[in-house]
Amino acid sequence: MYLSDIAQSIKPSLTRHLFNLAKAYDDVIDFTLGDPDIPPHQAIKNAGCRAIQEGKTRYSQNAGLLELREVISQYYKRKEGLDYLPLSEIIVTVGAMEGLYLSLLSLLNPGDEVIIPAPYYVNYEQMVQMCHAKPIIVDNLDGEKLGFKVEDVEEAITDKTKVIIINTPSNPSGKIIPVGKIEALAALAKQYDLVIISDEVYKCLIYGDSKFKSIVEIEGMRERTILVNSLSKEFCMTGWRIGYVLAPAEVIAAMTKLQENVAACAPLPSQYAAIEALSGESDYSADMVNIFTKRRNIFVDGINKISKLSCEAPEATFYLMVDISETGMKSEEFAIALLKAVHVAVVPGITYGRSCDNYVRMAFTLGEDKIQEGIKRIQTFINQLSL
Structure with missing residues (x-):
């Protein structure tokens, strides 16, 4: 059987590779995936279970339950002062990842170019390739540390450029793109x-x-911006697979047609859970920032006490980019050696662009005790390098 060129060109990410390698160890401290260990609020879980018990387990409209789209519209109006029409400018997707893919699929023709500034979320590049378009990675080794220059983005624009993908706050850097x-x-x-x-x-x-500040807030940008979000991080609902996209009506209409042929709709019980999460009656994510702030501080303080390693406190996200340049190792070598020696799994920075090869990414999506244990093991590993 012959496989398509696209299927053969797509490679598993180093994030998943290290995650899979980590499964070989019973005592691993796994800092690879952005999958928070905090459970969703009980009211959200109850709403999903109630939907199942009430038989709300069939299909919804391809664009998602209108009730959910109305809640998303109200949520953005309340939180950010943005006004999107639930019937024509919002679609519910199977996670933000499907939202990103359907957005690209709605816009791109073969040969079109998409500019992706580094550091970047690895799946962007491969999603563009899956649309038979060309990802243009803006990755200046002499550019901004864990960031990009707008001048480099402009230099990458050609007559084939159609889209720029930005991720703010950024996975992996934890930085917010300045206003x-x-x-x-x-x-x-x-x-x-x-x-x-x-x-x-x-x-x-x-x-x-x-x-x-969202780029959609700038005058003249609403009509040329596709805004992608999800409940995975905000409400710790990664496995519920609920994302959504806010965009001009013609884009949402195209995405809805594609959704019918890709996944039909997002899971219905998850949509009812999302209604509960976003309804505004309670702030179900209020404690999350406090929890991750404590973890961030423990991690940053611990890493900066280890010789040959350094990091800056991220402005956002639950990721830490740790500078390993003083070890003399590049990121994949470091990550694999660390896993084998002390059973701590991290993501090689090369995953996010060439300019990140002197870094590894660590996700503080584990409890404080495991973070402390991970720091101790990393210290042991660094000590062994000096022997």
């Missing part, structure tokens, strides 16, 4: 007639006084 840079990207989009896909799934996890 000035957001405004500059918006100016580029308008100047060159480009669409911005803005992946904002981590804006629910912002620490301290850090400020976030």
Whole structure:
């Protein structure tokens, strides 16, 4: 049997590779996946179970329950002052990942180019390839540390460029794209007639006084922005597979047609759980930022006490990018050696671009005791390197 060129070109990510390798160890401390250990609020779980018990387990409209889309519309109006029509400008997807893929599939023709600034979420590149389009990675080794320059983005624009994907707050860097840079990207989009896909799934996890601004808030950008979000991080509902997209009506209409042929609709019990989560009657994610703030501080303090390693406290997300350059090892070598020596799993920074090869990403999605144990093991590993 012959496989398509696309199927053969897609490779499992190093994130998943290290996650799978970690399964060989019974005592592993696994910092690989962005899969929080905090359970959803009981009321959310009850809503999902109640839907199952009441027989709400069939199909919904391809775009998702209208009731859920109305709740999403109200949520954005209440939280961010953005006004999206539930019937025509919102679609519920099988996680944010399907939302991203359907967005790209709605826009791209073979040979079109999509600019992806590094560091970047690894699946962006392969989703573009799956659309028979060309990912253009903006990854300047002499550029901004764990960031990108708008000048490099503009230099990458050609007559084939159709989309720029941004992720703010960023997985893996934990940085928020500053307002000035957001405004500059918006100016580029308008100047060159480009669409911005803005992946904002981590804006629910912002620490301290850090400020976030969505590009869709800038004048003239609503009609050229596709905003992607999900309940996976905000409500710790990763396995429930509920995401959503807010975009101009013509994009949502195209995505809805594609959704019918890809997945029909998002899981119905999960949609009812999402209604409960987003309804506004209670703030079910209120404690999450406090929990992750404590974990972040423990992790940052612990790593910075280990010789040859350093990190900066992330502004958002639950990821830590740890600088390993003083060890003399590159990221994949370091990650595999760390796993074999002390059974701690991390993600090689090369996953997120060439400029990240002196880093490994660690997700603080484990409890404080496991983070402390992980730090001790990493210290042991670094000590062994010095012998």
